[in-house]
């Protein structure tokens with residue numbers, strides 16, 4: 001074979017095939033977080049099993065879009081995937097149960113909700129009202145309050161400017177507790193704490209650590225006010241455009257991503273508190289009961305009658 005033909009042949013062989021389906025994924029967290037690592041695992045599986053027909057591109061730290069914007073961009077088919085949960089309350093109310101303060105007690109409750117009628121309803125509404133398909137779920141640790149003055153009791157919150165996600169129940173809760181909640185995208189929190197435009201924020205240990213909040217917050221007040229989960233999601237329109245064999249690969253990889261993330265999550269939970277302490281955060285025990293008591297009524301009253309009914313049933317279980 002003439003040498004130039006051999007050259008051409010090897011060039012064609014080595015040139016990477018263009019993927020048929022590009023899945024652009026907006027992530028809230030940075031590369032160190034278990035959600036990012038789980039999506040990287042998902043990307044690998046999907047690319048390998050589809051033989052390069054699907055490519056999943058990951059954009060950490062909300063650099064592609066902030067959570068609310070990411071959902072809108074997925075609906076418009078500009079991007080394709082993200083993680084979301086209670087923020088979906090802006091589209092349908094039952095999503096509030098993903099992250100309703102003082103409702104779930106532990107991971108057992110959480111799994112009962114996710115796998116029971118509430119979770120089923122949520123996944124249906126997600127497709128119908130938000131055009132998103134859940135590919136699994138990621139369990140999270142309890143959310144705690146961080147600040148630069150110790151908070152032991154709701155009375156200590158007076159006037160405290162606290163960042164909350166763009167989720168109505170969080171605004172209701174922290175207003176009832178006496179603080180000044182300010183909804184804000186996650187990627188703006190670090191700088192806002194640094195500049196003092198907000199004084200506090202609340203998130204699970206993993207997120208506090210991942211975002212480096214120990215650099216700008218001294219106290220980790222163990223409020224444990226919410227236990228929650230999020231869904232890794234893909235746009236329903238985008239999913240429906242995949243041929244059946246690729247849809248199957250996608251769904252199977254979604255399940256594997258969930259299990260992979262869960263292992264990483266459990267592993268991370270073992271060390272993360274010590275890491276935060278080593279970074280200088282001071283852990284504060286709080287009067288949890290007082291927090292729940294002071295806000296429960298306002299939370300309940302902010303729900304529609306239909307959601308109140310589900311809430312009462314869940315509380316009874």
Ligand code: CS2
Nearest residue numbers: 084085086087088165186203
């Ligand atoms: C995050 C989010 O922004 C945050 O603080 O912890 O994951 C939040 O829980 C979401 O908005 C859920 O949809």
